Amino acid sequence: MTKLKKIIAIAVFCTVVATSIVWGMMGNSQKKGVTIILNGKELKLDVEPFIENDRTLIPVRGVMEGLGAVVGWNAKDRVVTVDKEDISIKLTIGSDVAVVTREGVKEEKIKLDVPAMIVNDRTFIPGRFVTETIGADVNWKPEIRAMVINTKKDAEPEYESGQIIEYEIVNAKEISENETLSKWYENNYKEKGIYSIADGEWMYVLVAAGEKNTGGYNVEVDSVVKTSSDTAYVYARLISPDMYSIVTMAFTYPNVLIKFDKNDIVLVEGEIVDNKYNKEPIKDETGESLMEMGKAIPVELVKEMKLYTLFDEEIKTFTKEETEKIIDILNSSKTYTGVYIAMLAGNNIKMKLNTGEMLTLTSYGNEEHVILSGEVNGEYVGGCIIAPEVGKILLDVSY
Incomplete structure (x- = not known):
C-alpha cells in the first residue's frame, strides 16, 4: 500500500475505551448514541438517547x-412527571428514587439504577423503567444498539423482518495483501459514501465519512x-471528537471497511x-499521574527509545x-480517565527495556493524549496520559 503522509486512521477500528492507568488489566466501557424503535418504527428525535452506567437514558x-403520555415539569422542585391513564410517575432530577402512583392509591417509592438528569438543557429519564411502568414492552437489541418499545402486543418491529448479517472488520494488512481490494480502497476512501465490491465469497463494504480537517473522528x-x-x-455512525478535546489539525479520512459472506447479496x-459527543455533562476526567500512583517508568531500565x-x-x-525528558513527562503528567476511541493514528514510540x-x-x-501499553517487570501497564508534548511528536506529519 502507498505510504500516506496525512494521518489516516485505517489501522484499527475498535470500541471506545474508558481509561485509567492500571497495572494488570485495562477496563472497557462504551458510550455512544442509541436508537429508539417504537412499534416497529424508528423515532426521529432531536437529541439522542445515551447510555449511563449500563442504563439507557x-x-x-x-x-x-410518542407513547401517548403527558409530560409535566416543576422547575422550582426540579421534578418531571409522566402521566398515562391511571399511572403517574414523578422523577426528581439527580435523585435515584422515583415515586409511582397507580389508580390514585398510595405512592410507591422505587430506587433507580440511574437518576433523571438534565444534559444541555434537555431532560433525560431512565428509559426502561419509565416505559415499562406505563405498560409498554421494552427490549434491547445490541446488534443495532436499539431500545425497542412495543405498546401493541401483536405488533412486529419492522427490522425483525430483516435478517441480521454477521460481519468482520477488515484491517490494513488484509487490504494491502489483496491487490484488487487495495486499489478499490485507495480509489474510494477519501469520498463520503457507502461502497461495496464482491471478491470471491466475500462482499466488502467501505463506509467513508469524507475529508475532515482534524483528527479524532x-x-x-x-x-x-x-x-x-x-x-x-448498513447502519453506521460518525463519531466526532469530544467537544472539550484538542485534536490534531491535519486532514483525515475516517472510514471503516467490513466484509461478510456474499451469498445472494x-x-x-x-x-x-x-x-x-455533546450530551455529556462537563466533569473532571483526570486521574493521578504514574508517579503519584507509585507506577513511574524506571528511566534506568530504558535501553533505547525509537520513533x-x-x-x-x-x-x-x-x-x-x-x-x-519524555519519560519524566509521562511519569509526572496526569492521566485521562474519560473515554477515547481505540484506533491508531500518526507515529508511535517504542521503548526497549533492559x-x-x-x-x-x-x-x-x-x-x-498519549496511549501507553506494555510490560514492566512482568506486569502489564496500559492507559491514557495527558501529555501534549509527546502527543505532538506522535502526530507530527513532517517526518
Whole structure:
C-alpha cells in the first residue's frame, strides 16, 4: 500500500475505551448514541438517547409523548412527571428514587439504577423503567444498539423482518495483501459514501465519512441487515471528537471497511449518521499521574527509545536527554480517565527495556493524549496520559 503522509486512521477500528492507568488489566466501557424503535418504527428525535452506567437514558418529551403520555415539569422542585391513564410517575432530577402512583392509591417509592438528569438543557429519564411502568414492552437489541418499545402486543418491529448479517472488520494488512481490494480502497476512501465490491465469497463494504480537517473522528458500523432477497443495508455512525478535546489539525479520512459472506447479496445500501459527543455533562476526567500512583517508568531500565511511522518504518532514535525528558513527562503528567476511541493514528514510540520488555506510545488522533501499553517487570501497564508534548511528536506529519 502507498505510504500516506496525512494521518489516516485505517489501522484499527475498535470500541471506545474508558481509561485509567492500571497495572494488570485495562477496563472497557462504551458510550455512544442509541436508537429508539417504537412499534416497529424508528423515532426521529432531536437529541439522542445515551447510555449511563449500563442504563439507557431517553429524552423525556420525544419518547413519552410518542407513547401517548403527558409530560409535566416543576422547575422550582426540579421534578418531571409522566402521566398515562391511571399511572403517574414523578422523577426528581439527580435523585435515584422515583415515586409511582397507580389508580390514585398510595405512592410507591422505587430506587433507580440511574437518576433523571438534565444534559444541555434537555431532560433525560431512565428509559426502561419509565416505559415499562406505563405498560409498554421494552427490549434491547445490541446488534443495532436499539431500545425497542412495543405498546401493541401483536405488533412486529419492522427490522425483525430483516435478517441480521454477521460481519468482520477488515484491517490494513488484509487490504494491502489483496491487490484488487487495495486499489478499490485507495480509489474510494477519501469520498463520503457507502461502497461495496464482491471478491470471491466475500462482499466488502467501505463506509467513508469524507475529508475532515482534524483528527479524532471514527466511523463505527452498528449493524448490517438484509432488507430484501438481494440487498443489504448498513447502519453506521460518525463519531466526532469530544467537544472539550484538542485534536490534531491535519486532514483525515475516517472510514471503516467490513466484509461478510456474499451469498445472494448483490446490492449494498446504507446510511452514516452523526453521533457527536455533546450530551455529556462537563466533569473532571483526570486521574493521578504514574508517579503519584507509585507506577513511574524506571528511566534506568530504558535501553533505547525509537520513533516509528504508522506503518512501522523507523524514523529516529531519541538521544539520552530526549529519552529522559519524555519519560519524566509521562511519569509526572496526569492521566485521562474519560473515554477515547481505540484506533491508531500518526507515529508511535517504542521503548526497549533492559529486561527485554517493551513499552509503546501511540495516538488515537488527540494531540493532548498519549496511549501507553506494555510490560514492566512482568506486569502489564496500559492507559491514557495527558501529555501534549509527546502527543505532538506522535502526530507530527513532517517526518
